[in-house]
Amino acid sequence: MYSRILTGSIVGTDAEVVTVETDLSPGLPNVTIVGLPDISVREARERIRVALMNAGYRFPSKRITVNLSPADSKKEGTHFDLPIAMGVMAASGDISADEASRYAFIGELSLDGKINPVQGAIALAIGLRNRGTQKLILPSGNKQEVSMLRDIEIYPVEHIAEVEAHLSGFNPVAPYSGRPGKAPEGQPLDDGDFADVAGQEGVKRALQVAAAAAHNILMIGPPGAGKTMMARRLPGILPAMTYEECLEVTKIFSIAGQLQSEGGLITRRPFRSPHHTISPTALAGGGTKPRPGEVSLAHFGVLFLDEFPEFQRKALEVLRQPLEDEKITIARTSATVTYPAKIMLVAAMNPCPCGYLGHSTRKCICSEHQVLQYLSKISGPLADRIDMHVEIFPVPCEELLADTVNYKRMDSMQMRRTVEDARRIQIDRYSEEKISYNSQLTPPLIKKYCPLDGESKQLLKMAFETYKLTARSGQKIIKLARTIADLGKNDKISSEHIAEAIGYNRYFAMGNTYENHR
């Protein structure tokens, strides 16, 4: 009167295999679930009892003990309903235990025996597949997201009776295959094309440089200058995600419960723009039941923070770890989890609280103290971790209306092609290393891959004196110059590349006042 059923449990963004052991023994009718279940798992016994009876099966009046093994890790989520129900049926002989042992199960039960979709299905499927599971029975509401996975057969089911019919061989369910392993197409441009942006060629160029190596970028400018408009167009010039990247992103969205039910694999780079009132927890992830936050939902994509200094200071400081390590670790009493967070940070801010400092036609009403207070919200260490600082100025009316320009306006497709070429150069160059882009270069790697000629060194030295740069800014400038050289398909970094890179690093270096500049 004993059975073993395979299922999984989510740990961070990975999944471990869990064996549901069920034992029926004589005694007072009772169900006990052990193995550190949380409330959502413990409540399963009520759902299972009612669901089995309503579906026309018997629920054994025995003393039922369910152990979720390994018993020392916490289990949570409603996807344990189906495997536990299968365990009870296998132990009581309603289904063949041998047949059931060839599958892994996930699914949540309704009281009428229907099987509802669960959160994190693709993460569970990937984890189980990597640990040897070949066949997975899962809610049909999750079939789209999991169908893209290679090397695992999936059997979507709607009702517990379907599972029983399948296992008994009476009415087998056909394995579902969507379009497994299909590489995604390029990002559609439905968020707009850079060609729509009149003027701002300098900023467009800066964004292209940023996109070419996922450099973080901060845009500073008065309201209406076009900061948000351009940030929204940024994903359009990023290269398409690889299949593995798509899986990873889908997994995180699935765990966070943010996947559209029939959405399938996410093939577009995420663009997350949380409001500035967001709490540190929502940004970083966490909560009593840890979930990925916005930084992880923006994994492989863009995290856009508009009104950057208006974010809570704690929320901003939380960004330091992901910017440095490309992941975020959340320690809670219940568990410590690590979520990936390889983001490209795009931040936007006004030059002062009212927004019009330095504006030619509108008067700024802030006191100097207020301006300093506002700027000081971006702490030095944080500003230092943002590779590029770009000032944006509103396009004057006559330029908005001008329809003839004597240089070629960049459009998104053209920009993306250049970005893709530059990324390919970088991936080739770093094939021996653990990194793929220039923005990930560490000091020893900078030495190895970014040699400077005499003229560049001289220029950099002069810039250090003029702008009073920090050592870290110097590193940033060299990394940026490497990217700029790659965009131009140049093997060597020249002084022009260095000069352009310096231009993206002077806002905070100068303290942005005439006094400090001298």
Next chain:
Amino acid sequence: MKITDEENRIKAISIDNDGYPELLRVIENPPEVLYYIGDLGICSTLCLAVVGARKATPYGKWAAYNISKLTAEHGVTIISGMASGIDTCGHLGALAAGGSTIAVLGCGPDICYPRTNRELMNKIAQQGLILSEYPPGRGPHPGQFPVRNRIISALSYGVLVVEAGLSSGSLITAGHALNQGKEVFAVPGNINCIYSAGTNRLIRDGAMPVTAIDEIPELLGIRKIRPKEEEDSLLGEDEKVIYELVAVHGTVTLDRLCLLSGKQPAAVGALVTILEIKGRLQTTMGKIHVAKY
């Protein structure tokens, strides 16, 4: 009466004392006692007051800094009120030229207001003079600032207003200067710029417009020192093109420079940075202008 504080740093001098500045003694309501740090003797040198708005545009700051620097190079002492904005740039220009400068405070001479000017205040105390009619410990109360403006104008031969809105305190200084029979100079600005409305009105009302950065020494009757030859040969061909464009068009954006030069933003960005490092151009808030003619 001549008292000194414990550190012998802040000194005081009353109106009946010999060392009291003559120029101040003769005005309508001279301060009874002057508190000061530094050398009171520089009050008797030729002084130019450089005043203007706290909130100034890059243009105003540029003008204040460079005019002060050039004038100080001719041995003129720059007087101002050590407020942020134009005042600060005036002092900095004088200090950069190695000249002397006087800060007339609206609070006690031991109090630094605004606090961001701490470093500047120390430098002025070493290289020039900190002056106040208020005793040590007196905080920066509003109302004291317009009053100290009469001291600024009294000590100077002329008052240069660099940038002022229509309600700026600098206009009060200009008013004092008129009453005391001093010269008033004003830096003209665009007529659509709110920060220049006050100075432009001063010009309409008869103030002497400053039409070139090196005009002041001449207006003060000092023989001009020949400026060091600028070596344009230091600039490359492309750099020259960009520099000329900015010089002709005044304050421009990077976009406008691309339009004007027909070059790609990447190239223009690089050239502007190089020119800035060479000290020829300057960028502020996304706008580019000439730093040095």
